[in-house]
Amino acid sequence: MLTGLTIVFLGGDARQLEVINKCVELDASVRIVGFDKLESPPQGAINDTLSPELLGEADVIVLPVIGCDDQGLIAAPFSKAEVAMKQETFAAIREGTLVYTGMAKSFLKRMSAEYGFRLIELLDRDDVAIYNSIPTAEGAVMMAIQNTDITIHGSSCIVLGIGRTGFTLAKTLQGLGANVQVGVRREADVARAVEMSWKPFKTTDLSANTGDIDLIFNTIPTMIITAQIISKLPRKAVIIDLASAPGGTDFRFAEKRGIKALLAPGLPGIVAPKTAGIIIANTLCQSILDEFHLRGDEE
Incomplete structure (x- = not known):
């Protein structure tokens, strides 16, 4: 279970909805940014706005499959407004926070190195x-x-x-x-x-x-x-x-x-978003469980 963990989702397409639902199911506290256009937002998740305070509270941050571009812009097809990460926003992420994406471009990798959050690229996994x-x-x-x-x-x-x-x-x-x-x-x-x-x-x-x-x-x-x-x-x-x-x-x-x-x-997200989302959801949630289990053992 993911009880006690705050997971923040920033943007994403239909695949991300499957990941959000899985995290809610596992009892995480889920906050979502970039889903305000949905008539029926994922049950159990809280719509929020992007802010340094929100990111500072996060134990885990989840970005879309293509994390963000080199200007920090995040793909958010379900949002009425642009979702963009600026350098000062990245600075609010606590050192060691897990930040998941599918694949990271150079800007996101540079922010990870500069501010010390742990960037995990799921599409790198076999x-x-x-x-x-x-x-x-x-x-x-x-x-x-x-x-x-x-x-x-x-x-x-x-x-x-x-x-x-x-x-x-x-x-x-x-x-x-x-x-x-x-x-x-x-x-x-x-x-x-x-x-x-x-x-x-x-x-x-x-x-x-x-x-x-x-x-x-x-x-x-x-x-x-x-x-x-x-x-x-x-x-x-x-x-x-x-x-x-x-x-x-x-x-x-x-x-x-x-x-x-x-x-x-990106064909999986186009032709089979539900299946592709379930693949990501299962892997991401297991990775989070493994990471926090390891931290618990170390403590």
Whole structure:
């Protein structure tokens, strides 16, 4: 149980509602900022306004999956007003306070180093990333169906990268009857691809493997689908880039050549916000329990 802990939520989308409900269920004192547009706010949570006093009282602070931008602006689609953290607001957070987000940009990391709060990035965890790969793969398939005039079954697909997301996606495409090639960097990944009956190639050889491709799915967050690669793609090809913005595709050149290229980061929160929220809620609450249990043992 989270009895006795004050947890402050700052902004967030539909996923965050699942996390709020879970914390209330576990008996935390929950204060929320950036949810004033909701007709039915989460039962048991108290709507509040952002202030140094509020943050100073918090044992745990929870930011959205993309914590804040480099100006401190927090995504708050359920708020009538802007939710923004200024440097002096960060200064009110007590040293050692747990601050959770999905992934942190440089500004948030700098504030953590300067003011001593503990920044925990949930998407760095293997368990969260693997669970999240399921709605990501489903969302990618949905986009492929919406943007092509062929079936996935029998199509020629490339998946670039077989990390946590790429592996699940390649397996999903294979299950739907696609012919799957995977672009990899390591010899171990070549072996894994062969074991899974996918056709592997080194990403450095991508240009030699694009001849009659219908779909390219990219999970690598560096420029990999360059103008040179796009110039060799058949015009029917569709690129779905799942990497964090700005992605790994030359979108300008793709548009110039008439190749459909779509940037689609954050698919779990778009296609399955309830499932994605439950994944985050379970992991975050267990992490809080573990952290405060450890502190209790140390005392």
